[in-house]
Amino acid sequence: MTETLPPNTPQPDPAPKGEVTIEAVTHHGMGRTADGTLVPRVLPGEVVTIAADGPKIITPSPERVAPPCRHFKACGGCAMQHASDGFVEGWKAEIVRTALRAQGLDGDIAGVETSPADSRRRARLAGRRTKKGALVGFHARASDTVIEVPGCRLMLPALTALIPALERIAALAASRKGEAGLTVTDSEAGPDLHIDTDKPLTEELRLSLPEIAREAGLARLVWADEIVAELVPPVQRMGRARVVPPPGAFLQATAHGEAALLKCVRDAVAGADRIVDLFAGCGTFSLPLAERAEIHAVEGEAAMLAALDRGWRGAAGLKRVSTEARDLFRRPLLPDELKRFDAAVIDPPRAGAQAQVAALAASHIPVIAMVSCSPASFARDAKTLVEQGYDMGPITVVDQFRWSPHLELATRFTRR
Structure with missing residues (x-):
């Protein structure tokens, strides 16, 4: 599944400060200054100013690169898109x-x-109902806010293309106050979808969900612990x-x-x-x-x-x-x-x-x-x-x- 930062991940200090130098990057991907302040999306050696809306880079590291995904600043699925591949490996x-x-x-x-990039064959997305329908995406950093991620650079394109169908399903499985977990896995026969929800599986849903699965090209659709539709075995x-x-x-x-x-x-x-x-x-x-x-x-x-x-x-x-x-x-x-x-x-x-x-x-x-x-x-x-x-x-x-x-x-x- 797509990982976000753990709930107990230390959070950045939002208080405005003067220029500071980033001493190191923690194992959570947070920059650390000499006084222990944690700063997101920075690299060792960089000189930054810290404000409520995030760090401002004064002197960038030679390892800094342009993030390949336009959702990087908002989405919590990635922590190090601003760093070169060589830096991340090290x-x-x-x-x-x-x-x-x-x-x-x-x-x-x-x-x-x-x-x-674009190779994750398995991801857990969050689905939440909205006034206009539903929202499907990843959580923002250390938050329960759901961020839409069209063009995500983590998932296989076949899974990204499934998001409109997942929005239809989220409208049925989620609520305005509670979200549904949507774990989608690529298989030889098509996507395999597991829906994690507290909502009961009604007879109406048992009739409508298989049709949605067929239209979306799903191999299998599972609601909580019940297989609702298995059109083709999702072979690995x-x-x-x-x-x-x-x-x-x-x-x-x-x-x-x-x-x-x-x-x-x-x-x-x-x-x-x-x-x-x-x-x-x-x-x-x-x-x-x-x-x-x-x-x-x-x-x-x-x-x-x-x-x-x-x-x-x-x-x-x-x-x-x-x-x-x-x-x-x-x-x-x-x-x-x-x-x-x-x-x-x-x-x-x-x-x-x-x-x-x-x-x-x-x-x-x-x-x-x-x-x-x-x-x-x-x-x-x-x-x-x-x-x-x-x-x-x-x-x-x-x-x-x-x-x-x-x-x-x-x-x-x-x-x-």
Whole structure:
């Protein structure tokens, strides 16, 4: 989904000030002055004046560029469009290094893989009713105000073109006081739409929504937890397999980012014959890896494992893939369960996987490929592995959330 700054993101100081110099940029993308004042849309070394309507640049940084999207100042979906690509890459790599240093670790950054503009295949937009109809877009920075984003430079053009249809749906799903969440995902068969709303699904809506879905070219339309229309299965390609994820299932944000992460994982576990995939989801890694190895996929959501299993059974030429529905936070795979595998892949949620990583660290599994969307929880878990006898390889930073403070990363741990 399209990420905005977290609710607890420090906010800029709106009080008028004289000229100040920006000392650094925080991991949230906010400029910081010597006295700790936070300023948006600035870069290190710039001299600015701060006013209620935003910073005025007196001396710009050589890394400053013209934002490619006309909505940049108002929309909260992006934080760093005013910075060069090279600066953003270095900034994201330093976020990872800083998180590692906080745990007493040094990390070698192998490179930064940045997804191109107009490539997000999945986005969560907000829909709100208005006097004239409905408004669909992203939230303003740290606000519940909805900003229209025609010509957005994040999403695939096919998703941007869907906004007029989403406005029709928002008029039905949202209210003047409350908004509806509209998560749209590109698929081989067309957009897959999940509507997050508290409004009840009436018989009238059950009749009208499928027609809207047909006119908009949607593959599937889901209202809350009910599939209202599935005109064509919303297939996602995972290696040789074709998977239909359950509504709301996690997918990597861009095809480019997924390919970069998959390459890192494949390289890490190359030569392994038996691999356990922890937090396997719908099979992003399990199914491509099954081309060369037997896979045991473990995931807490049974519906995602069912989709993975159907994809495996419908694909040709894959080795055996077994599945296990299990809450890895409460019941991690223990060392005696891990000993039958040559390698592990782990891609936990943002909070990381302390219990499961502790079990991996206590095992003698030779290789662990770790993927993470949180440098802080990754560094904490990496410290556990290193202290228990694993060496950490070079880290690849994968920037699917272009121009935002968010990132993914992947690396290999090998048992000493």
